[in-house]
Amino acid sequence: MRASVKYHVIYRHRTEYPVCEMCRFFEVSRSGYYGFVRRLGRPERDAELAEIIAAQREHSQRTYGYRRMWLWLKSQHIYRNPKTVLRLMKKYGLLSEIRRRRKWTQMGQQVHKYENLLSRDFHADRPNSKWVTDISYIHTKQGVLYLSMIRDLYDNSIVAYKTGTQQTVNLVLDTIRLAMKREKKRAAAELHLHSDQGFQYTSQAYFNLTQEYGITPSMSRRGNCYDNAMAENFFSILKTECIYRHRPATFAQANEIIDRYIYFYNHERIQLKTGEAPLARRLSY
16 A cells, blocks of 8 residues: 555544554654645645735736745735745746746758858958848838848948848848849959858858859857948948838838938948948949
């Protein structure tokens, strides 16, 4: 006979016979029996406390974590160990709905990583020798539009760009294909394309395409946005001078103002360092 069964028998007959005699008869310890009795009462106490916690959870708009809940219980003269409060909130599904730890998932398989060949040297002596690329988010009322672009460090012009409603590897590949279609004949013998460590840039497809075009990939160090500062710089200019001012409501509006602005940026917007528009410098090379 299992000990739990013996404890149940003793508990059932506790008013008829001495507990110590029954423990001796069933060859169980009194401490074990009294521990069983304490555990018998716990579910009822747990349920009562859980109801109190549940009511306060709704009152706090489901924002209280176990620490705030524990402090609130203390203010109501209900004293429990913080770990007990956490256990009950987990058991009854009463945890806070904010600041949960997110389960991060990798959006793609990281196959290839590259050295940081650019090493923050953002100067280029000739066109199409150093490109930087990245993806940014354009928020609209219709949803998020993703903008992939390639910028030439020789004159800071935008060589190519593509937009899409999904952040995919193909969005990046199409941007590279468009850039090479426009500039392949004028590309330097060794063209470096610098990116961050996004899954698009570590993919097998990205590796294959750069090999096909004879492009040498360069990659920022992990978590270091300054290694790709020139890509970030363009997105900052675009959003400050265009997106935040016009606030597109739809994807169509966003695409229209992006097209218009990038044409203006490449052909007309004067750069303070050079005193001319990006493509004006390229034409004079």
